[in-house]
Amino acid sequence: MKISIINGPNLNLLGKRETDIYGNMPFEEYLETLKKKYANIEVSYFQSNVEGELVNELQRIGFEYDGIILNAGAYTHTSVAIGDAVAAIKTPVVEVHISNVHAREDFRKFSYLSGKAVGSIFGLGLKGYELAMEYLVSK
Ligand code: DQA
Helix, strand or coil: CEEEEEECCCHHHCCCCCHHHHCCCCHHHHHHHHHHHCCCCEEEEEECCCHHHHHHHHHHHCCCCCEEEEECHHHHHCCHHHHHHHHHCCCCEEEEECCCHHHCCHHHCCCCCCCCCCEEEECCCCHHHHHHHHHHHHC
16 A cells, blocks of 8 residues: 655755744654554655645555545645546545644635545644544545
8 A cells, every 4th residue: 555645845844934923843753753653654755845746746646546635735735636636537546735724824714635635634733644544544
């Protein structure tokens, strides 16, 4: 089983960025523990700050992988193209946000992805990725 985690802009700064909101752990460190927990699953990771690269990656793996966990960062709230890519591919996408986007600024309440994803998890910190994984593995 192949599952990909795709992180969008500024998520490469986890552990350094607004730690009161996003916590102190770099994503790579979290990923190691996740990979150990799901040792029988092929887990790949892609991060980009560039919108088109995220679309390219979704298209590249979206007819082959068994599941995608996508945190598109700020593009969630702005990108018709990423929303269209999620709708276009066959692989189920779980949308994840570390912070509770509904408890923050109004512009974070809208997502171009939620209506195309199989489900969304927000506000549960990095644990959200694990919960998304658990769902995809159980399918
Ligand atoms: C985020 C929430 C977005 O609103 C924000 O732009 C991010 C991170 C989250 O994981 O909480 O970059 O997707």
